[in-house]
Amino acid sequence: xxxxxxxxLALLLLxxxxxxxxxxxxxxxxxxxxxxxxxxxxxxxxxxxxxLAMNPDAKAQYDDIMSFPPYGIxxxxxxxMWETPFKNGKKFSSCFKHGGKNVAGNYPxxxxxxxHVVTFENAINACLKKNxxxxxxxxxxxxxxxxxxxxxxxxxxxxxVKVKGKAALAAYEKGKKYYYKRNGQLNFSCASCHxxxxxxxxxxxxxxxxxxxxSHWPEFRGGTKxxxxxxxxxxxxxxxxxxxxxxxxxxxxxLEYFVTYMSNGLPMQTPVFRK
Amino acid sequence: xxxxxxxxxxxxxxxxxxxxxIQHPMDTGLMKDKKTxxxxxxxxxxxxxxxxxxxxxIDAQWGVGIAQNPFIGFRIKGGKPGDKVAVHAVDNLGTxxxxxxxxx
Numbered sequence: 001x002x003x004x005x006x007x008x009l010a011l012l013l014l015x016x017x018x019x020x021x022x023x024x025x026x027x028x029x030x031x032x033x034x035x036x037x038x039x040x041x042x043x044x045x046x047x048x049x050x051x052l053a054m055n056p057d058a059k060a061q062y063d064d065i066m067s068f069p070p071y072g073i074x075x076x077x078x079x080x081m082w083e084t085p086f087k088n089g090k091k092f093s094s095c096f097k098h099g100g101k102n103v104a105g106n107y108p109x110x111x112x113x114x115x116h117v118v119t120f121e122n123a124i125n126a127c128l129k130k131n132x133x134x135x136x137x138x139x140x141x142x143x144x145x146x147x148x149x150x151x152x153x154x155x156x157x158x159x160x161v162k163v164k165g166k167a168a169l170a171a172y173e174k175g176k177k178y179y180y181k182r183n184g185q186l187n188f189s190c191a192s193c194h195x196x197x198x199x200x201x202x203x204x205x206x207x208x209x210x211x212x213x214x215s216h217w218p219e220f221r222g223g224t225k226x227x228x229x230x231x232x233x234x235x236x237x238x239x240x241x242x243x244x245x246x247x248x249x250x251x252x253x254x255l256e257y258f259v260t261y262m263s264n265g266l267p268m269q270t271p272v273f274r275k
Numbered sequence: 276x277x278x279x280x281x282x283x284x285x286x287x288x289x290x291x292x293x294x295x296x297i298q299h300p301m302d303t304g305l306m307k308d309k310k311t312x313x314x315x316x317x318x319x320x321x322x323x324x325x326x327x328x329x330x331x332x333i334d335a336q337w338g339v340g341i342a343q344n345p346f347i348g349f350r351i352k353g354g355k356p357g358d359k360v361a362v363h364a365v366d367n368l369g370t371x372x373x374x375x376x377x378x379x
Binding site for chain 1 (some may be wrong): 296
């Protein structure tokens with residue numbers, strides 16, 4: 001009897017240790033498997049198109065728009081911001097590896113010394129601060145246009161977010177918790193729509209899947225309105241009748257960390273058109 | 276102001292598909308500046324002429340009912356690759372916008 005109890009206890013402990021250390025890679029694999037099951041017609045590399053991948057007509061319209069995008073002039077503004085030297089003569093490209101080419105896919109990453117998630121926008125502002133310039137407002141138009149161009153330098157790069165170490169895993173778990181937490185008057189979580197109901201209609205629009213949602217930001221909604229990923233979080237939360245947080249808040253950065261990790265392995269494309 | 280206009284012309288079957296984007300505020304003259312409360316003076320494009328190899332194919336008179344940064348799309352019959360499509364626009368203050376593109 002005593003032996004039996006010990007065996008059960010040992011088994012329980014083993015089970016507990018397994019559930020605590022569910023790894024991000026396992027989470028991602030499980031989600032991909034789930035999406036394959038509920039959306040069998042959509043291939044993995046088409047996940048970057050989100051809801052467009054479910055609707056050939058919408059995708060054709062999108063391709064037509066992208067061949068001559070209406071935001072061309074706005075993107076040029078971002079380009080001139082990126083290339084204008086600071087007062088000390090340096091440029092943004094001095095703050096990033098390879099002059100800013102093929103780096104954006106590594107963001108957001110977890111900074112172990114600072115103990116928090118660093119988004120690409122954080123890196124831009126850190127660069128401005130280092131060179132004695134005024135920082136840009138998070139979620140502002142200037143930041144949007146600048147990052148739209150800066151991230152476009154990494155087009156084609158695979159999203160490559162790493163979760164390494166205990167603190168990084170904790171930030172990832174916080175982001176995951178936020179994604180699955182119900183909030184707002186409609187009592188929705190992010191996952192209610194984008195995991196459980198992906199591919200279903202919400203009024204006249206289909207819901208996109210979570211994987212691939214983070215590879216193409218910022219986007220120009222309606223062709224001209226620059227929208228960063230965290231702006232989109234806010235819009236989603238408004239639709240859920242929840243109170244949106246501020247851009248660059250810890251919760252949003254953790255959420256961005258989690259959502260971007262899930263898009264690992266998909267090619268970056270910035271900026272894009274969305275309606 | 277060359278950078279104020281973006282153009283693209285491609286063959287689609289036997290017609291030339293032209294797309295033009297002009298950077299312009301298109302102020303109607305009826306809107307107020309939120310900070311000062313004063314009317315923003317009218318400033319809009321009122322004439323657009325498109326040509327294929329110098330021959331006019333579109334001659335349009337515009338008003339204020341067109342949004343900021345106008346996007347124009349049209350198709351021309353009888354064009355071929357290598358032809359030149361030019362667009363000339365003038366606004367009510369006399370500013371001229373010119374763009375030219377070779378059909379691809």
